[in-house]
Each structure stands twice: as structure tokens, then as C-alpha cells.
Amino acid sequence: MKPxxxxxxxxAAAADVLRAALTGRLEPYAAGVSVGTRVPGDRSPETPRLPYVLVRKDGDLPHSSMANTRATLRITVWHTDADQAHDLAQLCQGLLIVHSGPVIRGVRPATGPLAAVDDASDTDLSTFTVLANVRPTA
Incomplete structure (x- = not known):
């Protein structure tokens, strides 16, 4: 019988990784950053919630042996201008790529960072995806 x-x-693991890794960063574009897994209701440049990093799982592909699954994670960064959104997105991507821990064992870049503007708030953002290898639990 298989386990x-x-x-x-x-x-949640990626959000925790970024939350911890971004705490105390000295880069000016990372000052006051919040990390979450839900789109904030008010994302306008005037709100103190910026910068904001959103972590969402787009899907996953289990290995046939069930020894691993590869999750596609989409990270979106809202900031006060396009340059800071891009810089913070690149920092987040780098922090995820060097991470290895109890849930996420490794991360590879997939797409981006790509610049965009939030339709709802006209706020600059940058988004990217990574492929995260996730450890199984028996």
C-alpha cells in the first residue's frame, strides 16, 4: 500500500519567506513593505499600504512519483512608481530563488518581472512568476 x-x-510558505526576508532590508524601495496573499482593497499611491507584495499560487504539477510537486507562484508588487515596483519585484524574485526550506525546497525563475499598471487604481506594479519545488509530507 502506498503512503x-x-x-x-x-x-503561504512563499509569503512567509518574503515577509521574513524583506524585514529590515536597507533598500529604500523595500521600506515599509507588506506581504500578503490577498489583493488589498485600496491600492492607491496615497495609502500607506504601499509598497505591497501579493503572493498567489497559479497552479501546481505533481510529479508522477508524488516525491515532488512544482507550484507556479505569481508575485505582484504595487509601488509608488514603476521603477520602485520593478526593483522590489527583482529583489523578491532573488530572495525566492536563493531560498530552500521545509516546504519549498528550491525555486526557479519563470517569467518577468513585467511592468504593468493596476486597472482599478492606476498604480504602477510589476509581476513575475517562479516555479517552486514543494516537499511532500507523508
């Missing part, structure tokens, strides 16, 4: 295998929440 029951489940995978932890890669979205």
Missing part, C-alpha cells in the same frame, strides 16, 4: 502524500501550502 498518503500531501503537499504543504506553497503560497
Amino acid at each position: 498518503l502524500v500531501v503537499f504543504a501550502d506553497a503560497q
Whole structure:
């Protein structure tokens, strides 16, 4: 009989990784950053919630042996201008790529960072995706 295998929440784990790694960073564009897994209701440049980093799981692809799953994580960064959104997105991407821990064992870049403007708030943002290898739990 095969053991029951489940995978932890890669979205929550990535948010925790970024929350911890961004705390105390000296880069000016990282000052006061918040990290979450839900789109903030008010994302206008005037609100003190900027900069904001959103972590969402777009999907995953389990390996046939169930020894690994690869989750696609989409990270979106809202900031006060396009340059700072891009710089913070690049920093977040780098912090995820060098991470290895109990849930996420490794990360590879996939797309971006790509510049955009939030339709709802006209706020500059930058987004990217990474592929995260997630450890199984028996």
C-alpha cells in the first residue's frame, strides 16, 4: 500500500519567506513593505499600504512519483512608481530563488518581472512568476 502524500501550502510558505526576508532590508524601495496573499482593497499611491507584495499560487504539477510537486507562484508588487515596483519585484524574485526550506525546497525563475499598471487604481506594479519545488509530507 502506498503512503498518503500531501503537499504543504506553497503560497503561504512563499509569503512567509518574503515577509521574513524583506524585514529590515536597507533598500529604500523595500521600506515599509507588506506581504500578503490577498489583493488589498485600496491600492492607491496615497495609502500607506504601499509598497505591497501579493503572493498567489497559479497552479501546481505533481510529479508522477508524488516525491515532488512544482507550484507556479505569481508575485505582484504595487509601488509608488514603476521603477520602485520593478526593483522590489527583482529583489523578491532573488530572495525566492536563493531560498530552500521545509516546504519549498528550491525555486526557479519563470517569467518577468513585467511592468504593468493596476486597472482599478492606476498604480504602477510589476509581476513575475517562479516555479517552486514543494516537499511532500507523508
